[in-house]
Amino acid sequence: MKTFKNKLPDDLRSIWDATSNLKTNAAVDTADAWMRLEQKLDKNEILPSKMRSRSFFPTFQPRLAYAFTFLVIFILSSPLIYDKIYHVSIHAERGSQKEFNLSDGTYIKINAESSLKYRRNFNSESRIVNLIGEGYFHVEKGDSPFIVNTKNGSVTVLGTKFNINSRNNMIEVVVNEGAVAFTPIIEKQESESITVSKGHYIDSGSLSPQHIPHPEYPGWIYNKLILNKTNLETVCDQIERKFNVNIKLDSNQLNKISITGVIDAEDLDGVLTTLAILSQRSYRFEKETYIFY
Known part of the structure; x- marks a missing residue:
């Protein structure tokens, strides 16, 4: 060994001298070493499965949400679908x-x-x-x-x-x-x-x-308003529906007025003028609304 040491360069000879003084354990516990190695192997096997489970749920959860949403929409729309399939509806x-x-x-x-x-x-x-x-x-x-x-x-x-x-x-x-x-x-x-x-x-x-109060009653099919002690508010409702306008009574006292007569319902101005005469009231147009006062 001394001959080998003498052949070494000066820098390696100094390392040789330093390491020769180190102390090592007399015996190595091989059982403990194997146990540590097995634990590391187990960790390596578990880790991919966790990663797989994490990658599974992000794709599974949106599909589940879409399916659930579709089911809710189908349940809520079923009566409407049934009605459309089996019925005819006409609206004016x-x-x-x-x-x-x-x-x-x-x-x-x-x-x-x-x-x-x-x-x-x-x-x-x-x-x-x-x-x-x-x-x-x-x-x-x-x-x-x-x-x-x-x-x-x-x-x-x-x-x-x-x-x-x-x-x-x-x-x-x-x-x-x-x-x-x-x-x-x-x-x-x-x-x-x-x-x-x-x-x-x-x-x-x-x-x-x-x-019936008139041979052409009900008047709406003859384009007329046939009124028989009809409340003024009810008459205004009929005019609103026919001409798609808004009519307002300026006070609650006007609700007590009843109208009797026949009004040709060809045009709105003529209807309102005749109603003003029959009710003995006036009206004005203000903010897209006809107001009787």
């Missing part, structure tokens, strides 16, 4: 009217802010329609009764001409030809059907048939 906007014929030949005209709905297989087994607002019916005779349902009552006929006006909690049925059976809906009470014959009308106020 404010300031307009709609007229049409059903498959059985029945002619119907609905007034402004009104709608009618019926099944697509209408007249195959039954003839039932649902009305919101006001509509005039010329019903052709058929094998099954023609039934009009409203939230305030129902009307059953075989063949006739009649008008139904059902708005808010009020309903009026006018029969121009034939006869109808009217069954009102009265809250918490069973009601019997009432027969209304030609030339008569019935409303929810009296539930007793009365003679």
